[in-house]
Amino acid sequence: MALVAARGTLLRAGVRLGTEAAACGRNGTRRSASHRVLVEPDAAAGIATIKFKNPPVNSLTLEFLTELIICLEKLENDKTFRGVILTSNSPGIFSAGLDLREMCGKNPAHYAEYWRAVQELWLKLYVSNMILVAAINGASPAGGCLMSLSCDYRVLADNPRYKVGLNETLLGIVAPFWFRDTLVNTIGHRASERALQLGLLFPPAEALQVGMVDQVVPEDQVHSTALSVITQWLAIPDHARQLTKSMMRKATTDNLIKQREADIQNFVSFISRDSIQKSLQMYIEKLKQKKS
Numbered sequence: 001m002a003l004v005a006a007r008g009t010l011l012r013a014g015v016r017l018g019t020e021a022a023a024c025g026r027n028g029t030r031r032s033a034s035h036r037v038l039v040e041p042d043a044a045a046g047i048a049t050i051k052f053k054n055p056p057v058n059s060l061t062l063e064f065l066t067e068l069i070i071c072l073e074k075l076e077n078d079k080t081f082r083g084v085i086l087t088s089n090s091p092g093i094f095s096a097g098l099d100l101r102e103m104c105g106k107n108p109a110h111y112a113e114y115w116r117a118v119q120e121l122w123l124k125l126y127v128s129n130m131i132l133v134a135a136i137n138g139a140s141p142a143g144g145c146l147m148s149l150s151c152d153y154r155v156l157a158d159n160p161r162y163k164v165g166l167n168e169t170l171l172g173i174v175a176p177f178w179f180r181d182t183l184v185n186t187i188g189h190r191a192s193e194r195a196l197q198l199g200l201l202f203p204p205a206e207a208l209q210v211g212m213v214d215q216v217v218p219e220d221q222v223h224s225t226a227l228s229v230i231t232q233w234l235a236i237p238d239h240a241r242q243l244t245k246s247m248m249r250k251a252t253t254d255n256l257i258k259q260r261e262a263d264i265q266n267f268v269s270f271i272s273r274d275s276i277q278k279s280l281q282m283y284i285e286k287l288k289q290k291k292s
């Protein structure tokens with residue numbers, strides 16, 4: 001159902017599914033997935049690397065989200081792949097999170113479609129049967145951080161500019177309950193309460209200390225470290241690891257699934273408020289001014 005909706009979005013966006021379908025296949029050679037998602041499959045190892053390529057900052061536009069969702073679904077259904085590394089094709093920025101322009105100046109139907117896609121990506125990531133490792137090679141605020149928190153393991157490049165965290169309150173918006181739950185499941189209740197209220201963005205050493213990431217390594221070792229972590233995890237029998245993951249995470253995803261439509265309505269009415277639209281516009285303006 002969700003995949004059908006996602007395909008509809010892609011077709012409206014003019015993305016050729018023929019190319020998409022070929023992209024996440026099992027060949028061992030380097031191939032490019034789509035416009036915005038590159039997949040480097042290593043069939044022999046059972047691992048694929050997904051590289052975000054949505055310039056300038058890998059923000060989660062509806063099209064990018066849709067391509068990611070379809071790509072993950074294809075890998076999930078292809079039993080060749082048991083592990084996936086998520087990383088950015090543009091070192092310096094892992095992902096700037098949700099695309100601010102998708103949440104600003106649009107109509108309620110658009111907000112609803114957008115939020116459903118955000119939910120879908122999280123659901124796909126959080127209870128994936130595959131081992132997911134985030135190789136965080138750049139800044140990763142808000143939705144970018146959520147993607148990495150949804151993985152099984154996070155490796156962050158040791159660069160003080162690469163901050164991670166759920167900074168929604170700094171934008172005058174509120175992380176929804178399932179962002180909160182993902183964070184609480186990772187770093188605990190007290191640390192989450194502080195991080196969420198203050199919209200904290202953690203530089204690498206602090207991120208490691210609070211548990212937002214599992215390892216901090218020199219920038220040129222992020223991918224190789226992710227690879228060696230995934231190799232260790234691959235040694236565990238899949239059925240036992242998958243059932244354990246499901247036991248740990250399913251209650252969290254079920255909580256969203258049972259109130260998915262209400263969550264969409266909440267988002268639409270929240271984001272449509274004049275005060276919230278103003279806050280977002282001011283934030284976009286601030287990002288622009290930072291340059292000049």
Ligand SMILES: CCCCC/C=C\C/C=C\CCC/C=C/C(=O)SCCNC(=O)CCNC(=O)[C@H](O)C(C)(C)COP(=O)(O)OP(=O)(O)OC[C@H]1O[C@@H](n2cnc3c(N)ncnc32)[C@H](O)[C@@H]1OP(=O)(O)O
Binds near residue numbers: 098173175288
């Ligand atoms: C009880 C009631 C509860 C109700 C709750 C109900 C529902 C919940 C409601 C809402 C929840 C929403 C959850 C939102 C999650 C998010 O992810 S919001 C996005 C947060 N992201 C950020 O804050 C990141 C902002 N960007 C940056 O900090 C920086 O851009 C950077 C990523 C660190 C990169 O810096 P730099 O390399 O210097 O690049 P620039 O800043 O110059 O940016 C280049 C251009 O990219 C544009 N841009 C940056 N981020 C975004 C973005 N997220 N979306 C869209 N566009 C972005 C930036 O404006 C520049 O554009 P121009 O070149 O000026 O055109």
